[in-house]
Amino acid sequence: MEKREQLYEGKAKKVFATDDETLVIVSYKDDATAFDGLKKGTIAGKGVVNNRMTNMLMQLLEKRGVPTHFVKELSERETLVKKVHIVPLEVIIRNVSAGSFAKRYGVEEGIPFDEPTIEFSYKNDDLHDPLINSYHAIALHLATKEEIELIKKYAFKVNEVLKEYFLALNVKLIDFKLEFGKTAEGDLVLADEISPDTCRFWDARTGEKLDKDRFRRDLGGVEDAYKEIFHRVTGE
Numbered sequence: 001m002e003k004r005e006q007l008y009e010g011k012a013k014k015v016f017a018t019d020d021e022t023l024v025i026v027s028y029k030d031d032a033t034a035f036d037g038l039k040k041g042t043i044a045g046k047g048v049v050n051n052r053m054t055n056m057l058m059q060l061l062e063k064r065g066v067p068t069h070f071v072k073e074l075s076e077r078e079t080l081v082k083k084v085h086i087v088p089l090e091v092i093i094r095n096v097s098a099g100s101f102a103k104r105y106g107v108e109e110g111i112p113f114d115e116p117t118i119e120f121s122y123k124n125d126d127l128h129d130p131l132i133n134s135y136h137a138i139a140l141h142l143a144t145k146e147e148i149e150l151i152k153k154y155a156f157k158v159n160e161v162l163k164e165y166f167l168a169l170n171v172k173l174i175d176f177k178l179e180f181g182k183t184a185e186g187d188l189v190l191a192d193e194i195s196p197d198t199c200r201f202w203d204a205r206t207g208e209k210l211d212k213d214r215f216r217r218d219l220g221g222v223e224d225a226y227k228e229i230f231h232r233v234t235g236e
């Protein structure tokens with residue numbers, strides 16, 4: 001398998017073509033952004049943490065019946081994945097109030113929900129990723145009704161698996177963002193990443209934040225938080 005030209009450079013990752021047109025290589029950077037790209041910085045070692053953590057979690061999810069784009073970890077920062085057409089929706093699951101939910105509805109952070117919630121944002125930089133409901137997503141042909149149903153089913157399954165997995169590591173899974181894509185064969189699979197960039201992780205005993213909120217909110221100890229969550233997941 002040969003690495004070919006760069007297809008895309010995003011805020012946190014680069015995507016490269018390979019000599020197999022159904023596969024791409026994702027390369028994780030240390031670059032960090034927040035607030036719609038307004039805040040920029042670097043988090044030393046983040047690319048390694050996010051690559052390896054994503055791959056461990058995707059393999060766990062595969063075992064538990066959620067299909068993913070994961071194929072093979074190539075190095076600390078690079079992974080071979082199935083090339084997909086990304087469904088342009090950010091799928092957000094929440095177990096506890098935080099972030100934009102707390103702000104939008106004027107409630108404190110840290111209120112546990114009786115049932116997890118789901119919401120979608122339309123992945124569109126020009127429009128700044130607006131909140132969208134499933135009817136509007138279907139009307140805009142971002143996904144079919146059947147795809148939305150499958151996305152919901154997979155997203156709640158991911159939550160069940162990961163909530164339990166992280167609790168055993170003394171970590172509360174507060175909320176997270178998923179992306180799905182369609183493979184060349186037309187299968188819907190979990191894509192992109194699952195990492196401290198895309199999840200909120202709170203220490204179950206102390207409530208300490210072990211995720212990108214330390215960067216977003218200038219809380220300090222950003223690198224250490226990424227190292228700590230990585231340590232809990234990998235033992236390294």
Ligand code: ADP
Pocket residue numbers: 008009010011012013014015024069081082083084085086179181191192193
């Ligand atoms: P952004 O585009 O938001 O800056 P990244 O820096 O993470 O985000 O860039 C990675 C890009 O690759 C994202 O647009 C993501 O949707 C896309 N992507 C993730 N997994 C795959 C895949 N398996 N095939 C094709 N594209 C993917």
Ligand code: UDP
Pocket residue numbers: 090092098099100101129175176177197198199200212
């Ligand atoms: N999230 C993400 N990418 C985004 C927006 C949100 O990965 O573009 C994740 C974020 O890390 C958190 C969850 O989705 O785990 C919910 O984020 P929220 O809507 O509260 O937005 P934020 O507080 O980041 O503005």
